[in-house]
Amino acid sequence: MSAPEGALRVLVAGGGWAGCAAAVELAAKGTRVTLVESARSLGGRARGVEVQGKMLDNGQHILLGAYHETLRLMRQVGIDPDEVLLRLPVQMRYPEGSGGMDFVAPRWPAPWHLFGALLRAKGLAREDKLALARFTSAARWMGWVLYKDCSVHELLERFGQTPRLARLLWYPLCIAALNTPPERASSKVFLAVLRDSLGAKRRAASDMLLPRTDMGSLFPQAAARHLEQQGAQVATGTRLEALSRNADGWRATLNGAQSDFDAVVLATPATQSAALLAPHLPELADQLSALAYEPIATCYLQYDPLLRLDLPFYALLDEPAAGRWGQFAFDRGQLDATQPGLVAVVVSAAMDAAALDQDALAGAIAAQLAQDLRRPELARPQWSRVITEKRATFSCTPDLLRPGVQTALPGLVLAGDYTASDYPATLETAVRSGVAAATVIAACDTLPRENRSLSHADGGASPTSVE
Numbered sequence: 001m002s003a004p005e006g007a008l009r010v011l012v013a014g015g016g017w018a019g020c021a022a023a024v025e026l027a028a029k030g031t032r033v034t035l036v037e038s039a040r041s042l043g044g045r046a047r048g049v050e051v052q053g054k055m056l057d058n059g060q061h062i063l064l065g066a067y068h069e070t071l072r073l074m075r076q077v078g079i080d081p082d083e084v085l086l087r088l089p090v091q092m093r094y095p096e097g098s099g100g101m102d103f104v105a106p107r108w109p110a111p112w113h114l115f116g117a118l119l120r121a122k123g124l125a126r127e128d129k130l131a132l133a134r135f136t137s138a139a140r141w142m143g144w145v146l147y148k149d150c151s152v153h154e155l156l157e158r159f160g161q162t163p164r165l166a167r168l169l170w171y172p173l174c175i176a177a178l179n180t181p182p183e184r185a186s187s188k189v190f191l192a193v194l195r196d197s198l199g200a201k202r203r204a205a206s207d208m209l210l211p212r213t214d215m216g217s218l219f220p221q222a223a224a225r226h227l228e229q230q231g232a233q234v235a236t237g238t239r240l241e242a243l244s245r246n247a248d249g250w251r252a253t254l255n256g257a258q259s260d261f262d263a264v265v266l267a268t269p270a271t272q273s274a275a276l277l278a279p280h281l282p283e284l285a286d287q288l289s290a291l292a293y294e295p296i297a298t299c300y301l302q303y304d305p306l307l308r309l310d311l312p313f314y315a316l317l318d319e320p321a322a323g324r325w326g327q328f329a330f331d332r333g334q335l336d337a338t339q340p341g342l343v344a345v346v347v348s349a350a351m352d353a354a355a356l357d358q359d360a361l362a363g364a365i366a367a368q369l370a371q372d373l374r375r376p377e378l379a380r381p382q383w384s385r386v387i388t389e390k391r392a393t394f395s396c397t398p399d400l401l402r403p404g405v406q407t408a409l410p411g412l413v414l415a416g417d418y419t420a421s422d423y424p425a426t427l428e429t430a431v432r433s434g435v436a437a438a439t440v441i442a443a444c445d446t447l448p449r450e451n452r453s454l455s456h457a458d459g460g461a462s463p464t465s466v467e
Contacts, residue, residue, distance in 0.1 A: 007032045010441055011252050011261040013240040013276075016044020017427050018415040019267030020223040021073055021434025022441075023232060026265075028076070029442040033232035034261070035224075036254060038239040041216060042224055044269075045392060046427060048214030051300065051385050055214045058387050059298045060330055060344040062176070062313075065207035066196040067428040069435055074219055077226040084218055085209040086312060086335055089113070090198065092169055094123070094315050098372040101168045110203040111140075128165040135159045136198065144195030146188050149398035152178075155187040172315055172327060175348045178396040178424040179294045186398045192422040210312060212335045240268065243276050249411050263411035263441045267434065269391070270418050280409055287403055291418060296392035297350040299326070299365045301381040305340035308333060309373070316345070316372060323364045325353045343369065343378075350388065358386040393425035394418050405437045411444060413437040 008031040012023045015037030023035040041047055048055045063070065063085065071081050089107055094100020101123030105113040114136065118129055138159060146155070152174045156166050171182050177193045178185045197206045211218055224234045235254075242253040249262040266273045274288035309331040316326045325347045332342040345365050347353045353361055362384035370379035394400075394417075402420045405413050415437040417425040423432075 008263060008441070008444060009249075009261045010034070010263045010265065011036065011240075011250070011259070012265040012267055012415075013252070014044065014265075014267030014269070014272075014415070015039070015042035015220065015224075015234075015236065016267060016416075016430065017046055017070075017219060018417065018430040018434040018437075019044075019265065020220050021069075021431040022265045022267055022415045022437045023227055023234075023434075024073055024077060024223050025435050025438030026441060027227055027230040027232050029438065031442060033227060033230075034259075035227060035232060035234045036238040036240060037236045038268075040236050042220035042234075042236065043216045044220075045389055046215040047220065048216035049387065051387075052302065052383060054339060054342070055217075056300055056344075056385075056387075057211075057215045057298070059215075059296050059389055059392065060328075060346050061211060061215060061427065062328075063209035063211070063427060064197050064205070065202075065209060066200060066205040067209070067426075067431075070219070070428050070431045073431060073435075074222070077219065077222040079219065079222050081209070084211065084213050086212055088208045088210065088312065089203075090117070090206040090208060092172065092315050093311060094168070094317065095372040095374070097374065098317060100315060100317055103169065105203075105206065108203065110201055110206070111136075111199075113203045113206070114198060123168070124165065125162075128162050131160055131162045131165050132169070135161055139191060139194065140199060144191045144199050146191055149186055149188045151398060152182040152185040152187050152190050155190070156182070167317075168315075175327065176346075177426070179296060179348045179393040180396045180424075181349050184395065184397050186396050186400065186424075188398070189396050189422060189424050193424065210330070210335055240276065243280070243412075245280075245409075263413070263444060265413050265415050265434075265437045265441060267415040267437070270394070270416060271391075273414065273416070277407075280412075281407060284403060284407060287401070288418070292395040292397075293391040294348075294393050294395050295350045295354045295388055295390045297325075297347040297353050297361070297386055297388040299345045299347070299362050300332075300385045300387070301343045301345065301362065301366055301369070301378075302383045303341040303343065303378065303381055305333075307341045307343075307377070309343070314373075316368065318347075320352055324368045325350075325361060326365045326368050329369060343381075345369065354388050354390060359384070361386055396424045405433055406440050411441070413440050 012035045089105040091104035103121045105117040174182045244251045250264045270288040274285040278285040312334045313330040326345040328346045330344040333340040404420045415433045417430040419433045423429040
């Protein structure tokens with residue numbers, strides 16, 4: 001199926017989750033889409049990579065049942081989430097005897113599932129459970145909204161959360177969701193994540209979804225196939241080098257060659273988008289350049305294929321000063337039958353860990369697993385590999401000003417997990433930004449071709465945030 005003659009010609013630059021989402025939505029709206037990605041594969045910071053003959057991820061991910069747009073678009077491109085994601089009730093389960101807790105929600109209707117988890121939780125004292133109940137009750141009463149932002153650490157102190165509860169529940173959730181240490185993480189954004197997961201009206205929204213396949217197969221590759229079936233062009237190894245205005249819209253320089261488009265979705269990393277925007281919107285370029293970043297490291301440890309952990313994934317007590325870097329461990333063999341004996345351990349907000357020698361970091365994590373799970377053989381993997389995304393997410397700090405998807409220039413929009421949202425830098429944020437960008441661009445298609453590049457879709461001249 002091809003777009004109709006005279007349809008809007010749109011360039012989507014960047015084949016990460018935001019760019020793929022924008023392209024799929026634009027194709028569905030009848031535009032002529034060209035999706036380009038400078039790398040040889042789609043997916044951006046959530047993609048598959050080949051290691052030791054296995055297709056792994058550049059980072060282990062957990063999705064949430066609240067990721068409605070992500071799940072919708074997966075279905076739209078032919079991926080059944082029930083087949084490619086392991087759905088588990090919300091939980092925070094540490095290895096028995098490691099000094100942690102065992103907190104897992106029963107499959108009861110919301111909000112009773114959280115009360116059930118609280119009553120059944122092991123490893124929490126009475127004062128911990130009361131503090132948790134007070135916090136969730138107060139947050140619900142507040143509508144999960146905080147009008148004056150502060151750090152997550154300050155928020156937890158303000159609501160009287162016990163040190164043990166913060167250590168075992170709130171801090172790990174904050175680091176996993178925002179990839180920013182609690183001392184610097186935004187309470188507003190953290191509460192928004194809790195609102196749509198723990199505080200959701202439907203229990204399924206709080207479920208944890210573990211990918212059974214590599215992240216490239218989960219959405220980007222299927223999106224490319226879907227786009228090509230719709231008559232769109234998908235080109236990897238193609239870099240957007242420059243943008244300039246022309247009478248009909250935008251002229252793009254792609255690998256040295258020039259092509260004209262009516263509109264452009266910049267779904268490239270913020271640093272690259274800043275360079276492309278500098279000649280046209282220097283203030284916006286400066287805003288993007290000012291974003292700070294946090295790394296995420298994923299350590300893969302291959303053991304005997306017969307090895308199996310008791311649970312698909314565990315929370316781990318990290319203590320970097322003592323060489324304990326791991327925060328979550330995943331038994332990949334329970335997720336993907338082609339990866340028996342493979343364990344993935346995640347270190348979020350991994351600034352200090354990223355500075356270590358990879359072999360030293362992998363050795364420390366293997367020793368941590370062996371100690372916590374009381375399985376000495378885990379200290380001796382057959383091989384290990386650490387993959388670090390140095391700019392995995394932006395630093396999600398209090399009152400951070402993030403740009404909207406629509407720019408001050410007609411026919412030029414942004415897409416990316418850094419754009420304005422009450423969510424942190426997650427896959428859902430990226431997908432939502434792509435959908436919002438497509439909505440803005442597609443609105444231009446209602447204008448006569450001679451006016452498309454001269455007017456904003458909403459008739460205004462200032463940037464707005466579209467969610």
